[in-house]
Amino acid sequence: MMQSCPDVPKKLSVDDKIRLSTIFESIYWNESTSVRVSTTNGDYFAEYVVLTPSIGVLKRNKYKLFHPALPLLQQEAFEATDFGAIMKIFLYFDTKWWKNNDQAFSFFWNEEDLNSKEEVWVTKFRYILKLPNNPRVWVGWVTGDLVP
Ligand SMILES: Cc1cc2nc3c(=O)[nH]c(=O)nc-3n(C[C@H](O)[C@H](O)[C@H](O)COP(=O)(O)OP(=O)(O)OC[C@H]3O[C@@H](n4cnc5c(N)ncnc54)[C@H](O)[C@@H]3O)c2cc1C
Known part of the structure; x- marks a missing residue:
C-alpha cells in the first residue's frame, strides 16, 4: 500500500509516529490532562485518540479496552453493528469488449426474473467492477442468501 503513494521516496510526515507490532490493551479516556493508551510497548499520551479496529475487536473487548466503560449508547451501537458476507466472482476475458x-x-x-419461483443466482449478481492494474479481469460482488 505504501508503495502506491504518489511519491514513494518522500518520507511521510507520520512515518516516525507509526509503531509496528504494538497492541493497545486499554484506553484511559477520562484522565484530566490527556488520554492514556496502554500498549504492549508501554504507555502513550495524547490529547485525542482515534481508534479504528474492526467491529469484531470492539464487540469482543469493549469491557476491557475502555476505562471508564464507554457510554451505553456506544456499547449498543457495537452490538447493533453486525457482520456481512460478500462473495466475489472474478471474470477473466480473453477479448476486450469494453471501452477504455x-x-x-x-x-x-x-420483476419476472426477480420473483421467479426458482432460485436464480444470476439475479443476485448486481454489478461488476474493473480491477485496477489488471486489464482483463472484472470482479462481480454478490451479497445476501447466496453467500454461505
Ligand atoms: C476477505 C475480504 C475482502 C475484502 N475485499 C474488499 C474489497 O475488494 N474492496 C473494499 O473496498 N473492501 C474490501 N474489504 C473490506 C476492507 O478490507 C475493510 O473495509 C477495510 O480494511 C477496513 O479498514 P479499517 O482500517 O477500518 O479496518 P482494518 O483494515 O480491519 O484495520 C484495523 C486494524 O486495527 C488493528 N488492531 C485491532 N486491534 C488492535 C489492537 N488491540 N492493537 C493494535 N492494533 C489493533 C488490526 O490489526 C488492523 O490492522 C474486504 C475485507 C475482507 C475481510
Missing part, C-alpha cells in the same frame, strides 16, 4: 473509460456495469432485472 468503462469502470463498472450494473445489471437491472425485471
Whole structure:
C-alpha cells in the first residue's frame, strides 16, 4: 500500500509516529490532562485518540479496552453493528469488449426474473467492477442468501 503513494521516496510526515507490532490493551479516556493508551510497548499520551479496529475487536473487548466503560449508547451501537458476507466472482476475458473509460456495469432485472419461483443466482449478481492494474479481469460482488 505504501508503495502506491504518489511519491514513494518522500518520507511521510507520520512515518516516525507509526509503531509496528504494538497492541493497545486499554484506553484511559477520562484522565484530566490527556488520554492514556496502554500498549504492549508501554504507555502513550495524547490529547485525542482515534481508534479504528474492526467491529469484531470492539464487540469482543469493549469491557476491557475502555476505562471508564464507554457510554451505553456506544456499547449498543457495537452490538447493533453486525457482520456481512460478500462473495466475489472474478471474470477473466480473453477479448476486450469494453471501452477504455468503462469502470463498472450494473445489471437491472425485471420483476419476472426477480420473483421467479426458482432460485436464480444470476439475479443476485448486481454489478461488476474493473480491477485496477489488471486489464482483463472484472470482479462481480454478490451479497445476501447466496453467500454461505
Ligand atoms: C476477505 C475480504 C475482502 C475484502 N475485499 C474488499 C474489497 O475488494 N474492496 C473494499 O473496498 N473492501 C474490501 N474489504 C473490506 C476492507 O478490507 C475493510 O473495509 C477495510 O480494511 C477496513 O479498514 P479499517 O482500517 O477500518 O479496518 P482494518 O483494515 O480491519 O484495520 C484495523 C486494524 O486495527 C488493528 N488492531 C485491532 N486491534 C488492535 C489492537 N488491540 N492493537 C493494535 N492494533 C489493533 C488490526 O490489526 C488492523 O490492522 C474486504 C475485507 C475482507 C475481510
